[in-house]
Amino acid sequence: MIRTNTAPLLIAFLLLFFVSERTMAQARISSPYSRYGVGDLxxxxxxxxxxxxxNVGLAIRSNNFLNIKNPASxxxxxxxxxxxxxxxxxxYTTLKTTEISQDADYGSLGYVLFGTPVTKWWRATFGLIPFSNVGYYVTEEKNVNNVGKVGIIYEGSGGLNQLHFGNGFKITDNLSIGINTSYVWGVITKRRRVTFPDSLSMLSTRIDNIDHISDFLVDIGVQYFVPLKNGMELGTGLVVNPGMNLNSTRRYLAQNYFGSNENIxxxxxxxAYSAGTKGKxxxxxxxxxxxxxxKANNFIVSMDVNWRNWKEYKSYGRSDSLQNSFxxxxxxxYIPKYNSITSYWHRVRYRLGxxxxNTYIEINNHPIKEFGISFGLGLPFRRSKSMLNFAFEFGNRGxxxxxxxxxxxxxxxxxxxxYERWFVKNKYR
Structure with missing residues (x-):
């Protein structure tokens, strides 16, 4: 059974984060699809x-975890x-084509979030959250008359992070609105090489685009809940992501060089070279x-639908291979028995989804689709709303x-x- 004192576990968790950050500092995702847009979101x-x-959540609110998918929550x-x-x-990922297969693994620190009341009707959240990851290495090889083999290498790394600040406002007991404001920043490096392995005289070419990105993004949410019979509740939620721009400064470098080995x-x-081209x-x-x-302390079932007009995405005025996402x-x-005193496993939260x-990626008129099945556990602490959570997902993309x-x-x-109560005055008799 997980006991009430969370301080030792929190310290151990933070130490694990520190060790993980040191050991996984060089780790990155390995996905050819992170080449498009701003990477894997x-x-x-x-x-x-x-x-x-x-990953439902637009119509869910909770008193023991932070749901940043809808700030009204x-x-x-x-x-x-x-x-x-x-x-x-x-x-852990297996990358497959009709000819080859390759395995890759990736580990990362996730989010750090804090939530606190400001008034009886106002709640605030803040923290650090990854926004996107870029990590790919893709090679192509062609045979050209009178030239021989021509190799093309696409390589990318980096990503974006966000400093999160959210606010939720209770209008009535059933209606709330909210707004998330995020300062997004990071560096994305994309490199393309053209080499001529069969030629000793032809120069290879390397083109680097290094984007330093920083600006603000906003999303707005609303939730409304209707009490039903037998202690049940019907909830609805809506989130809007307004179209906004991120400022970017690009370093561009194109060089010719001798050598067909990328390490030499x-x-x-x-x-061509430019050190500070401004764009959006x-x-x-x-x-x-x-x-x-x-039904409080018993079950919840939820469904979400999302859409975004990624066809309108542009980087420095140019469109990418993106489609509208859906x-x-x-x-x-499900919680078998929230207040059970005879079985700890009756108080565990069992999750399934x-x-x-249709992702925002489209290659040669072929949309890239993604599918996942997930399950999870919420292990409650003794005499506390604090919880240790686990989630597993199995799926595919492309x-x-x-x-x-x-x-x-x-x-x-x-x-x-x-979950801690920090704002309760002690009473003495």
Whole structure:
């Protein structure tokens, strides 16, 4: 049984984070699909609790974890409590084409979030959350008459993070609104090489685009709950992502060099160079809606639908290989007996979910789709609302057809949600 004192466990968790950060400092994702847009978006890892439920959440509010998918949900925790959420992620992926298969693994620190009441009707959250990851290495080889083999290498690394600040406001007991404001920053490096392995006289070319990105993004949410019979509650939620721009400064370098080995280069001349080209990443508008049915301390079932107009995304005025994204999420949680004193496992939260998405990537008119099945556990602390959460997801993205890549993945996330009462005055008799 997990006991009440959370301080030792929190210290151990933070030490694990420190060790993980040192040992995984060089780790990165390995996905050819992170080449597009701003990389692999982190949106399916915003909560370990919700990750075990198919990543639903737009119509869910809770008093023991922070749901940043909809900022209106922050009014779910009470005016005398303080919430702290922390997480980590591990992933094992098999990359497949019709000819080859390759395995890759990845580990990362997740989010660190804090939630606190400001007034009886106002809750605030803040923290650090990854926004996107970039990590790929893709090679192509062609035979050209009178030249021989021509190798093309695409390589990328980096990603974006966000400093999160959210606010939720209770309008009535059933209606709340909220706004998330995030300062997004990071560096994304994309490199392309053209080499001539069969030629001793032809120069290879390397082109680097290094973008330093920073600016603010906002999303707005609303939730409304209707009490039903038998202690049940019907919830609805809506989130809007306004179209906004991220400022970027690009360093561009194009060089010719001798050598067909990427680790051995003898620079010949610089074709083009610019140290600080200003531009914008134009993020499009998006919408999400959800519905939930809940019985307090017993079960919840929820469904979300999301859409975003990624066809309008532009980087420095140029479009990318993106399409409008669409996703559906269905999941739930079940607690056999919330207040059981005879069985700890009756108080455990059991979670299950499924999701399907047309991602924002489209290659040669072929949309890249993603599917995942997840399950999770919430292990409660003794005499506390604090909880240790685990989530597992099995799924795939892409296809081996049309010369594309299929990714089969297993994701494991774990996190700690700490609930403390910090604003209660002691009473003496």
């Amino acid at each position: 982190w949106q399916n890892h915003y909560s370990v609790t919700l990750a075990g439920m198919g 922050y009014t779910g925790f009470d005016s005398t409590s303080f919430l702290f959420d922390i997480s980590a992620l591990g992933m 280069e003898f620079p010949r001349d610089t074709v 990443l134009e993020f499009p508008v998006g919408f999400g809606g959800g519905v939930s049915l809940r 996703s559906m999420h269905l999941g739930g949680e 499924i999701r399907y998405a 296809t081996v057809e049309n010369n594309l890549v299929q990714e089969n993945f297993i994701k494991f996330t774990f996190g700690l949600s700490i």
